[in-house]
Amino acid sequence: MLDQRKYKLYKTELCRNWQEMGNCRYAKKCRFAHGKEELRCVKRHAKYKTDICRTFHETGTCSYGVRCNFIH
Known part of the structure; x- marks a missing residue:
């Protein structure tokens, strides 16, 4: 299980x-x-995808991809 x-x-x-x-x-x-x-359906935290992903915006990529909890 x-x-x-x-x-x-x-x-x-x-x-x-x-x-x-x-x-x-x-x-x-x-x-x-x-x-x-x-x-x-997945229950998400109220702050899910409300902040910018620093890694994505600094490098253009994020190893978490679609699973990232931040905005790309």
């Missing part, structure tokens, strides 16, 4: 393999969603 932290993120993002190739070797065991119908 998934611990609480992992469960909060379970099926909250689309599977990159499924998006790019149309299949995923993990199938039903994959923690990512295989289609929009499987996506679950």
Whole structure:
């Protein structure tokens, strides 16, 4: 069984393999969603994406990408 932290993120993002190739070797065991119908909503902090990402604005990149909690 998934611990609480992992469960909060379970099926909250689309599977990159499924998006790019149309299949995923993990199938039903994959923690990512295989289609929009499987996506679950994520509860975010009230300040989510309200401040600028310093790294992105200084270097033009951010290693967190779409998972970054700040604005790009």
